[in-house]
Amino acid sequence: MAVPASGRSPSVPPALYGPVAGDLPLVEAKLASLAAEGAPWLREMLVPVLAGAGKRMRPAVALLAGRFGRYEPERLVPLAASVELLHTATLVHDDVIDASPERRGRPTAAALFQNGPSVMLGDYMFAHAADFVAETGNIRAIRAFAKTLRVMATGELEQDLSAFEYSEDVQRYFDRIAGKTASLFATAAEGGAIVAGADEPAIGAMRRYGQRLGMAFQIVDDVLDFTGDAEAMGKPVASDLRSGTLTLPAILYLQREPEDNPVRRAFDGVRPRANFERAIAAIREGGMLAESMEVARRFASEALDAIERAPRHAADPETRETLAGLVSEVLDRES
Template sequence: MRTASIYQPIEAEILQVEESLKAVYKLDFPPLARIVEHVLKQKGKRIRPALALLTAKLYKYDSDSLIPMATGVELLHTATLVHDDTIDDSFVRRGIPTVNSLWNGSTAVLVGDYLFAKAAELVSTTGNVRVIRLFAQALMTICNGELSQSFNTYNWRQTRQHYYARIGSKTAALFSLATESGAVLSQAPEPAVQAAKSYGNNLGMAFQIVDDVLDFTGEEEELGKPVGNDLLHGVLTLPTILFIEKHPEDNTLESIFGDKDKRQNLTRAIELICDSPAIEDSYKIADEFCALARQTLEDLPPNESCRSLVDLTHYVVERKK
């Protein structure tokens, strides 16, 4: 299943978002324009703006507010990636050199800040106080999630509850911002707004779990970044946590990473986790979150956009990158 077919109900609107993103790097200051263009031309799945648009199409769609909102959500996501790459000292993202590798960390931080500010400006043009507040709350939540991750690197005693809280504060927060805002701006009734929020949260949880599985099982060419990058930096994701749960008295991973050659240790750790039930069990948990997401759609209008939202729950667990 490809996103192009899933996005069919919003095909024209996604193109409008692309044009809106191009306008972001048409700036008077050439150095900033070049860097922002470099970042935004690394085209991803656009799943976050698609979620806002598909949700809005369930009710009273208004392009004047939805296109800026959808663009703002994508810019917020992009800003977090620029900052993440700087924090992790990553050199490649989507197969393209990162801002911090081409320029420097200080420049990357400022470019990320600029994108945050531009996203906020776009969202403010909706004139909807509730949506503006949701955006601000999501940004605070994402920062909290990033700090939680930073303060817990190489903490081998993290539980899956800690992990769920962390990804709920990052990926899921942005997904639910997109769906809840789309529902609010389309004047959906409050029960539908809450259903849309729940859908986005559950889909975001599943999306991040699969992302974390692919960090072990994917190919670098497909992922556009090194395999095992999270574990290399001491970030424990669900496959690692499930492996540790199965071996409570055995500190294999901790002892492996106690040695100096982290790259060699990483290869051994990936082999151990991939040869265990942790990968399959992680997919099962992602499936459970997707099932919860589908349940929330049952009381929403069963139109073409709703069917695309259902299809996204299948795409999320089937994707390879």
Template sequence: MKALSTRRRPALELNQIYAPIQDDLSRVKDTLKSISRIDFAWLADQLSYVVRETGKGIRPALTLLSAKSYRYDLAYLLPMAVSVELMHTATLVHDDAIDKARTRRGQATINSVWGDEIAVLLGDYLFAKAGEFVADTQTPRVIKLFSQTLATISSGEIGQFRGAYNIDQKRQDYFRRVYGKTASLFSLSTQSGAVLAHAPEAAVAVMKEYGDNLGIAFQIVDDILDFTSTEEAMGKPVGSDLTQGTLTLPAMMLAERHPDANPVRKLFRTRDRRYVDEAIEMVLNSTIVPDCYQVAAEYARDACRNLKSIPDTESRQALMDLADFVVGQGTE
């Protein structure tokens, strides 16, 4: 494998970044589709529906890329990559039921089609299947990481639910919530790949640091896009976070800079949709968006800070390019 330098290159498309693992990612997608092949036609239809569109595939890609520089054995890495994507999908199904969301990735949500009760049960089924796949790694350390991450995600979602419409949250509350709901699964993806590839402990620690920080950067950008993107591009209504009472970094900065004339405070008190539009307009007519991107970029830099200590391969370069891709979304 040709070694590459750590010099940053212009932002690439995902298919270019995924080049070292593209064939294996295709196997991940095929395996995900296979979970709907069960002798229960009604459930099979729901499973087929929910895995039809798997998004960017960042989490399974992280598992594979984190392993690629070491003892890369797809017999163990494939089920792990499938597991993290199933866990992610399960959290989305549950999130949509909690938030009463109508669309996700441009299609109707499970709860909007079949109801909240079925969505909860389907999410449970997906979590169970994720556990089944992670058990196929036959690696107790990874199985324990999986269980710990599931607990962290659950506590993060509970924290978000309990903190809804609370304008008095601090930034540490936000970052704690972001770690729980997003970064913890990124961290599981990268750590598990390194562990399953028998990477040195120092490299496992680097992969954890990368996953932690990239996950936070990813969520910050996602929160920015809730203000700057379109419903067509996002596959869900713009301003969804505000509507659901979730205080994200852009809304937090707006509250910090306008403590008196603050539409977010009015929104959280009255639940009046017109304050969502007012908040979005104020954010877009300020420096809040670039300031939030700067925070995301700092986390992305922290993610890549110690990657130089792992073997200099195209998979390492792909991890660096992926960090650039994450913070580049919506900036062009």
């Protein structure tokens, strides 16, 4: 399958999630059960956090991958909910670390409830995510979940500990985003196939699909950090760079201008405000965003290739088309 330079794939079904769209409300209900069963103060904290959801792409990937085996919602919905809850818990912690007042135009948990309670809320959500995946009764899926949590934490730690270092290279960046972002997409896809009892070639193809989709997702996210609307994103433009994190566009810029440059000067504390603005302008005007998008498209192409390589008997055409449509959705997103 070819990756379009822009525009959604014409093969995408009218509903973004196609054959699993009807089961996503079951995932929502599973997530909502957390707030329903808790004490009033816990409900007050959970409701705004769960309401600030994105497109639920990760649980949709888990459900779609489940169609490569025996599609049983009663087993796949807990897995899908665990993936989304794990993702949401990491966002709660991220917002504490980054001191973010808003996410997607809504106040963050940290802004509403302060840092200490927000950290504990994230921990509570991690614990429930583990409980959800345990409901699948599948030890392989449970182990994949545990490994993913460890890998994600390692990726985030590496990012935080390397802040304001300008020695980052592309491979190290790939390794970092493979841990902090792509690993959860990979586990969503692999886990869905595992829980559904898919055969090994299908499980492997789904893991590769999810991993490559996640890599493309993060690279696009890092491009949007320079081009997106600050109000829509709920954070300043180039917030990663300003906080000392080098993403692909900045790394490509440093490779082209390795000596004295505004990124180095800003990281060294030399007129940081002015030098960050100069760096952002140089990255925008120097072709690094387009080059980064080309890298994202390469990963997207590999995700599409993984769908092609999955055994033909394992899933219906609509499922495959929907998975391919999500690749276009990732490339085309604006926030």
